[in-house]
Amino acid sequence: MTDTTTTQVRQRDTPKEQPPFALAGVGAIAIVSAIALLASAGRYGFFGDELYFIAAGRRLAVSYADQGPVLPAIARLMDLIAPESMVAQRIPAMLVTVAAVLISAQIAREFGGSRNAQLLTATAYATSPFLLVQGTQLATNTIDTALWVLISWLLIRWVRTRHDSLLLWASLATAVDMQVKWLIPFFWIAIAIGVVSYGPRDLFRRPALWLGAGVVVLATLPSLIWQAAHDWPQLRLGAVVADEQATIGGRYSWLPLAIASAGLLGGVLLIYGIVALFRWEPLRQYRFLAPLPLLLAVAFIVTDGRPYYAAGCYAAIIAAGAVRWTEKTGRPRTIIAISMIVISVVLVAFSMPWQSDSAIKPAKSQADAGLSIGVYGRFGWPELAAATATAYQSLPEADRADTVIITDSYWQASALDVYGTNLPAVYSPSRGFGYFGTPPDSATTVLWIGDDQSEVAPLFASVTPIGRVDARLGFPGSTRDVTIWRCDHPRTPWSESWPNLRHL
Incomplete structure (x- = not known):
């Protein structure tokens, strides 16, 4: 090996120095988010699925017809600690949501983002009507989304450091996520396509990646055996989801609802982040992430999935957009950013379940209830x-x-x-x-x-x-x-x- 080649390998494997973590600012955003979630957690009745998790937790199994065992196990634990307590049931959801706010800022830091980029990323996550508000109830998408954020951070950090232990941790998080719902394979398939297209292709040569894949398969095997013995109900559930999606516009409404779920600030940074990952040279080594939301959108539109199925990838893309946005300074950019932040905070404040019973109008139909009563209803x-x-x-x-x-x-x-x-x-x-x-x-x-x-x-x-x-x-x-x-x-x-x- 020549001296030049040796130097290039050392430069590639030597982690770049990170900017300082904006602990005070990001921590403040996380604390405010936690307070908002805690203040609203006990105001309205159990969502139907939350009650189902409790009932399923009283009948613990390696798998269920419509999900893995993680949510029932969490619900069972909280039910033992504080029986029938809505706040107790929702504490795990609040914790993972606040953790995702913090990790999203860490992703911006991995991209080389400054303090402002980290703050903008955390703010975008915390003002997303979907990403934050889902923390008000224990749901499969709440845990699934947070795990996607964690896996994204571990993978992005691996690209910068090449520490293979990160791939093992990402695999363990994937194994856990497979016990929640079976969406994470879509993430990894899209990542693989991005890596083949843009690199780093040496990811596929890392033994830790394949060892981790084996761990995921072994951890999922009991669930697969249960599903096979019961004629794969979790896969057949896709047709039911497709019928439910048809009531809110089906495939035609998927993309608008998916972008809207990110919120104003998050939606703008999401689109900006895709462009930045494709075109901005400082993010060149992370370009494999650029096709991720596009491939997921195609996959979930074709399979009639729900608009929020791809939300787990938003943190990484938003972080890229925030880093690119804050790279340039100027009064117009500052005014635009502050304006979007203010509007986003107002919008998410109105999305939280703080209305009194008398102010809530009964749902007119099941479709109307599906869009609103999950946040505002007492359920009866x-x-x-x-x-x-x-x-x-x-x-x-x-x-x-x-x-x-x-x-x-x-x-x-x-x-x-x-x-x-x-x-x-x-x-x-x-x-x-x-x-x-x-x-x-x-x-x-x-x-x-x-x-x-x-x-x-x-x-x-x-x-x-x-x-x-x-x-x-x-x-x-x-x-x-x-x-x-x-x-x-x-x-x-x-x-x-x-x-x-x-x-x-």
Whole structure:
């Protein structure tokens, strides 16, 4: 090896000096974000999925029909520490969201970003209507997004330092994320395409990368075995998501909603960051990130994924945009940045769930509820539990011994599992709850909670309405305009009919 070649290798493998971390400023942004999340965490009722995580956590398994075991395990732990506490359930979501704010600033620092670039990146993350507000509830996307941010930082840091231990840590984070939901493979495929196109191609020659990939496969194997034994429900769920997306515009609305979820400041820096990664020479070694959001957008549009599926990559791209923006100084840039920050702060402040009950208007439809009630609604779960208990107590005592409860949706079943007291066993053919158990064949009387008699009537010899749930701020079809039916004498034993009733 010549002296020139040796010098080039040493220069490549020698980490560049980083700017100081803007600890005070970024820390202040993180603290304000934490206060905002904590102040709003207990103001509104459990989101339906949060109740489902608690119910699933009481039935811990290596996998579920619609997700991995991480969220149920977290929910179970918090439920043991503080039973039925909304704030306790949401603390993990708040912690990982605030951590993502801090890591996003660290990504800007890895790019060589100054104090201002780090502050601008953290501010953009903390004023994103999606990235911050998702921290108000425990959800798969909350944990998934934060893990994407962590993995992005580890990978970007590896590019600068070439410390292969970072690849192992990224692999471990990926293994954990595979126990949340199966979106992270899209990230790595897009990264691989970017690396093939722009380098650094020596990434593929690092044993740590392939060792880490093996760790991911081994960690995911129990979940894969469970899924295969149950006919891959997590993959089949994609068709359900596609139908849900159709109610809000389908593929045509994907890109506008995806950009809007980043917020004003975040959206501008997101677009600016893509351009910077493609064209700005100081970010040349990170150019493999430039196609990342574009490839993810194509993948999730084609597969009818949700607009926020790609949000985990926003931090890295926003950081690149912030570094490029702050590289040049001048009064116009300062005025524009401050204006966007002020508007973004105002917008995110209005996105937080701080309204009083009286100020909230009931959702007009399930589509309307899906867009708004997750942040602003009370949902009416206690009302559902109370109405169900009343209906159950109205049954003759002799009939109660052979009575079970079946609900239309897994949200309803989860709510009764958490809020219900002195109720019989609860079942639902919906989503993951359908795999929790089958009603016993001895159950000759059923309290069926739903709004469509035509679906229930063919299953029984007799169907009679005996109760109703109609919470003002409830979710249509779940806790508003819902009937409780007494159903007697199933026409087919549950052991035979249940597999056909299950649906995602």
